[in-house]
Amino acid sequence: MAEGGEEMGLGWFYRALREGDRRNVRRGLDIITAAMNREKKVMQEKLYHELLQKSGGVKADRCKVFLFGEAKTGKSTLKISLKRGPVSAVLRRLSDSSSAEEPHDPTPGVDVGTFDIPGVGEVSVWDFAGQSEYAVTHSMFMDAENTISIVLYNIMDDIKGQEQQVHWWLCFIKSCNPNRRPNVILVASHADKVSLNTGTRQAVQLLQLMTSEFKDQLRISDEVFLMNCKETRTPEMDRLKKLLATLKNAMLEHQRQMPKLCAKITKRLSTWCQTKCSPKCPVLRWPDYLDAVKEIDPHVDEKFLLKSTRFLDHLGEVIFTCPTASDPIIVLKPNWLCTDVIGPMMAPVNFPIPRLERTSEDYVTREEIQRVFQDVADVDLLITLLQEFQLCHSYDGQTFIFPGLLTQTMPNHVWQPTSEPKVIYFGKQVQCADTTDMFSSGFFPRVQTRLMREQENRPLLWRDGAKCVDRNVEGLIKLSPDGRAVNICVRSAQGDKVQCGKMLQQLENTIADVLDECSPGTGTEEKVLSARALKEHREEFFSYGKEEIIKAAAEGGTIVQSSLGFTEHVNDLLCIEVETPLTRNRPELVQALRHVEPILDHLQARGILTVEECDVIRTNTTPQDRARALLDAVGMKGEDALPVFQSVLREVDPRAADMLMATPRADELQDRTDQLSRHRPELVQALRHVEPLLDHLQAMEVLSTEECDVIRAHTTPQDRARALLDTVGTKGEDARQVFKVVLEEVNPEAAEMLQ
Numbered sequence: 001m002a003e004g005g006e007e008m009g010l011g012w013f014y015r016a017l018r019e020g021d022r023r024n025v026r027r028g029l030d031i032i033t034a035a036m037n038r039e040k041k042v043m044q045e046k047l048y049h050e051l052l053q054k055s056g057g058v059k060a061d062r063c064k065v066f067l068f069g070e071a072k073t074g075k076s077t078l079k080i081s082l083k084r085g086p087v088s089a090v091l092r093r094l095s096d097s098s099s100a101e102e103p104h105d106p107t108p109g110v111d112v113g114t115f116d117i118p119g120v121g122e123v124s125v126w127d128f129a130g131q132s133e134y135a136v137t138h139s140m141f142m143d144a145e146n147t148i149s150i151v152l153y154n155i156m157d158d159i160k161g162q163e164q165q166v167h168w169w170l171c172f173i174k175s176c177n178p179n180r181r182p183n184v185i186l187v188a189s190h191a192d193k194v195s196l197n198t199g200t201r202q203a204v205q206l207l208q209l210m211t212s213e214f215k216d217q218l219r220i221s222d223e224v225f226l227m228n229c230k231e232t233r234t235p236e237m238d239r240l241k242k243l244l245a246t247l248k249n250a251m252l253e254h255q256r257q258m259p260k261l262c263a264k265i266t267k268r269l270s271t272w273c274q275t276k277c278s279p280k281c282p283v284l285r286w287p288d289y290l291d292a293v294k295e296i297d298p299h300v301d302e303k304f305l306l307k308s309t310r311f312l313d314h315l316g317e318v319i320f321t322c323p324t325a326s327d328p329i330i331v332l333k334p335n336w337l338c339t340d341v342i343g344p345m346m347a348p349v350n351f352p353i354p355r356l357e358r359t360s361e362d363y364v365t366r367e368e369i370q371r372v373f374q375d376v377a378d379v380d381l382l383i384t385l386l387q388e389f390q391l392c393h394s395y396d397g398q399t400f401i402f403p404g405l406l407t408q409t410m411p412n413h414v415w416q417p418t419s420e421p422k423v424i425y426f427g428k429q430v431q432c433a434d435t436t437d438m439f440s441s442g443f444f445p446r447v448q449t450r451l452m453r454e455q456e457n458r459p460l461l462w463r464d465g466a467k468c469v470d471r472n473v474e475g476l477i478k479l480s481p482d483g484r485a486v487n488i489c490v491r492s493a494q495g496d497k498v499q500c501g502k503m504l505q506q507l508e509n510t511i512a513d514v515l516d517e518c519s520p521g522t523g524t525e526e527k528v529l530s531a532r533a534l535k536e537h538r539e540e541f542f543s544y545g546k547e548e549i550i551k552a553a554a555e556g557g558t559i560v561q562s563s564l565g566f567t568e569h570v571n572d573l574l575c576i577e578v579e580t581p582l583t584r585n586r587p588e589l590v591q592a593l594r595h596v597e598p599i600l601d602h603l604q605a606r607g608i609l610t611v612e613e614c615d616v617i618r619t620n621t622t623p624q625d626r627a628r629a630l631l632d633a634v635g636m637k638g639e640d641a642l643p644v645f646q647s648v649l650r651e652v653d654p655r656a657a658d659m660l661m662a663t664p665r666a667d668e669l670q671d672r673t674d675q676l677s678r679h680r681p682e683l684v685q686a687l688r689h690v691e692p693l694l695d696h697l698q699a700m701e702v703l704s705t706e707e708c709d710v711i712r713a714h715t716t717p718q719d720r721a722r723a724l725l726d727t728v729g730t731k732g733e734d735a736r737q738v739f740k741v742v743l744e745e746v747n748p749e750a751a752e753m754l755q
């Protein structure tokens, strides 16, 4: 890396960083990046050749079909009809059993099975129970890679009900599938119970409505299906099969080849269930699984096996999960977990199978788990597994809290006003951003499990809320009645703002992490709760948008609560002071921006400001007022407008551009260095691939090889990101500066969060 004697070591690079010597910083980065890239290319080539030699690939001829819909819409019936071969279809028709009413046999949990559908080929069908109780665990299996989802509704239900049901399932699918447009087919059942014209008209309308609403998120087929799900030999069923076959082929065409190893593992799964596992629990931990695979290939590469197993999970052959705190787990028979375990665990009252009974405190005892599962599972192993899947938690190993089973709502008396004169309140709200957004049903129970694991003091939990206490601060997480917002409030009777800030940040982190794990496709908007409304213990939560706060902070710091009609100060709403490039040097910028005219022209041309907005700015009489109005207008346009504003200033008023981008004063630095923790949730989301960062940081001696290995040892991308932030956070200012520069290099989007 060094080019000459004086450049040995990295002293010159750190000096350049400290002194803001951009030229040398860039030069240093270029040298380091080139070296890393060379090394990486060689490594990748080597790995690829090794894998090719070892395994080779085959085309997979299998996809998953998910069946969704309310209870009794006909999912299991459709599945049976799809599977039925031509001979049994004819026999069934001849026996006339197709017209008889068949008793409804509800599906417990998710029924998983691989079938050959005539005309479609092999598919792994996942029949998701329609009862809301089961929705809590559905999100664990709803990753729709390599999947076609069929959403059923009963054409006999009232039209509003049909719309609501289908909308809910589509939101649910979206919430579990970020950055992907899953294939969806809408099917109306019970065609035999309505006139063809009426039914078709309704089905067409519903399809149009959903297609327009979810056009950017889901790939909903434009074919209308209205069918009697009990019948196999109908034109509708033929059309549905044809569409399934087309979608399946299109998907397989784009699919990577399946490593040959996967095919070999698949063949061994049922034998392993008998020989490698406890007879009642078809589950293997990573080391045992690795040993089993080594019988197929003694030299198997662990990283490659990890990828291959993930592939098998996507095909629905196994369930593969990487818990944060332990070895990965492989469930060799998905149906065992989805039906035999989850079926009784989440069964609603009056479901015709044994179910877990709870004590009056909503606990489940070990004896009760023993009673229900003794025939289907090794109870100790099962309990470990349920805890690994974060479905329950126990403080004493005897009583278990399953947040997804909680029935009691939060009583009012647990969060009451206090007469302490110094009490302060702060709060945030995470709200669903769009009508197509919802928190997946597994989200809130998972938040509660995490609180039980992470909080030092035992939290109190209810179906719709949780309360935590830490030192002199109390925290409350409350789900809104419509389930579309989570409110987080903290308060300190002693007025301890710092501790309030810590707890608020911690709770926000938990919520962001769980969202990423269980509801990654949900678009959310973050708001700040009115502190005064919190203090007054109003029934509802009142909030302010981010832009509102920034604007108020820039304009003297007061903000009006429009619904309640009172005014409060921005600094009373936030545990930390808000600061943006627009507010940091506002007085200087107002002086510098004497001629706003050319700036307005550019901003208008680049679509940041409208003609009307420019006119409003122009109506101000003094140059300072015009400058203020301009800064406010840009501030209101959100984060994306800022870089455009910066580049416009760079062109027409470089001095003002410098001011806008000026580094903060020394006394502000302390606050700014805390950015790693302040922006932690966003950074954890953004730093999906820490590998290139680690390479650079190691090369620059910010992190040691051991530190990088410890970070790499974490199993999920989020945990690796968290470990990286924690490690960098413990280093000095130099290290943080290098981190920022490296981030700008390899992940500019994440770097912007630190601006």
Ligand SMILES: Nc1nc2c(ncn2[C@@H]2O[C@H](COP(=O)(O)OP(=O)(O)OP(=O)(O)O)[C@@H](O)[C@H]2O)c(=O)[nH]1
Pocket (backbone or CB within 6 Å): 069, 070, 071, 072, 073, 074, 075, 076, 077, 078, 101, 102, 103, 104, 105, 106, 107, 108, 128, 129, 130, 131, 189, 190, 191, 192, 193, 227, 228, 229, 230
């Ligand atoms: N007439 C008529 N009956 C149907 C049709 N589809 C389903 N059924 C009947 O409706 C009832 C419920 O069907 P299932 O297939 O068990 O419903 P499901 O959606 O799987 O229900 P869950 O497993 O509880 O979520 C059964 O009695 C079926 O025979 C249809 O298209 N026409």
